[in-house]
Amino acid sequence: xxxxxxxxxxxxxxxxxxxxxxxxxxxxxxxxxxxxxxxxxxxxxxxxxxxxxxxxxxxxxxxxxxxxxxxxxxxxxxxxxxxxxxxxxxxxxxxxxxxxxxxxxxxxxxxxxxxxxxxxxxxxxxxxxxxxxxxxxxxxxxxxxxxxxxxxxxxxxxxxxxxxxxxx
Amino acid sequence: xxxxxxxxxxxxxxxxxxxxxxxxxxxxxxxxxxxxxxxxxxxxxxxxxxxxxxxxxxxxxxxxxxxxxxxxxxxxxxxxxxxxxxxxxxxxxxxxxxxxxxxxxxxxxxxxxxxxxxxxxxxxxxxxxxxxxxxxxxxxxxxxxxxxxxxxxxxxxxxxxxxxxxxx
Numbered sequence: 001x002x003x004x005x006x007x008x009x010x011x012x013x014x015x016x017x018x019x020x021x022x023x024x025x026x027x028x029x030x031x032x033x034x035x036x037x038x039x040x041x042x043x044x045x046x047x048x049x050x051x052x053x054x055x056x057x058x059x060x061x062x063x064x065x066x067x068x069x070x071x072x073x074x075x076x077x078x079x080x081x082x083x084x085x086x087x088x089x090x091x092x093x094x095x096x097x098x099x100x101x102x103x104x105x106x107x108x109x110x111x112x113x114x115x116x117x118x119x120x121x122x123x124x125x126x127x128x129x130x131x132x133x134x135x136x137x138x139x140x141x142x143x144x145x146x147x148x149x150x151x152x153x154x155x156x157x158x159x160x161x162x163x164x165x166x167x168x
Numbered sequence: 169x170x171x172x173x174x175x176x177x178x179x180x181x182x183x184x185x186x187x188x189x190x191x192x193x194x195x196x197x198x199x200x201x202x203x204x205x206x207x208x209x210x211x212x213x214x215x216x217x218x219x220x221x222x223x224x225x226x227x228x229x230x231x232x233x234x235x236x237x238x239x240x241x242x243x244x245x246x247x248x249x250x251x252x253x254x255x256x257x258x259x260x261x262x263x264x265x266x267x268x269x270x271x272x273x274x275x276x277x278x279x280x281x282x283x284x285x286x287x288x289x290x291x292x293x294x295x296x297x298x299x300x301x302x303x304x305x306x307x308x309x310x311x312x313x314x315x316x317x318x319x320x321x322x323x324x325x326x327x328x329x330x331x332x333x334x335x336x
Binding site for chain 2: 110114119120121122123124125126127146147149165166168
């Protein structure tokens with residue numbers, strides 16, 4: 001945000017891409033979207049927890065690309081921003097530390113569901129992303145991409161914050 | 169604690185209000201209420217939405233350049249607490265606020281005053297051109313002063329035999 005003054009918009013407003021990903025998160029009845037036409041229900045996306053079968057993006061360089069949650073640790077309904085999950089690697093880069101089919105743990109660093117902050121405001125991100133960690137809580141990769149919330153500090157994931165390129 | 173500006177409507181977001189959306193390119197959008205948030209999700213451009221400050225400033229409806237805006241810059245350095253400084257700042261805020269709102273009000277008044285003069289001139293012209301709709305041209309020729317006929321009509325209905333019969 002430019003220094004608190006007027007909000008400078010580019011000529012073509014680059015709003016976040018609004019495609020049909022993460023539909024399993026919402027209670028949205030899976031209509032097939034034609035090109036450019038969005039049913040009204042899509043605009044009322046109710047973002048929910050990260051639960052079993054949720055596919056998340058991996059934002060470190062551990063080798064995995066997509067990971068499917070098989071169990072949220074803590075949380076009856078599911079994991080939120082900052083929680084750890086147990087996941088199965090669904091898609092991986094050919095030469096990486098983590099291979100496809102492996103069962104790993106991860107920390108949710110971005111969640112489309114809003115999370116309340118202690119000052120009363122709420123934060124939400126654009127997608128669901130996870131950083132793969134080991135049993136001790138140390139990240140497996142050496143880089144983290146994209147913004148991460150500072151909720152991680154409270155959860156003692158200091159290393160991830162150190163690797164992050166932007167802390168939201 | 170920091171008072172932010174809503175990205176969409178430019179009103180202040182007080183602590184405990186609103187939602188903060190972090191996009192994957194680490195750009196943070198703050199919204200004061202769900203109205204602004206929903207408009208953003210609809211990909212509306214605030215510069216085209218009439219009730220936002222962005223529109224009003226762009227179309228010259230509201231004051232854009234004023235020295236009082238200089239006081240409200242974003243400061244990233246926290247100030248050491250000093251009681252006198254705090255007291256003076258609070259007094260100054262009140263005064264600056266008053267000055268700014270007075271100036272803004274006068275800006276709007278000036279803008280609207282132009283219309284009044286225009287309306288008067290239009291009314292005058294209409295009177296001169298279309299007086300024949302109101303008064304017969306013969307009468308006008310006879311007496312030039314009869315431009316604004318102010319004829320008092322007594323509205324009293326004496327109850328005659330015929331009226332009584334009609335009422336029944």
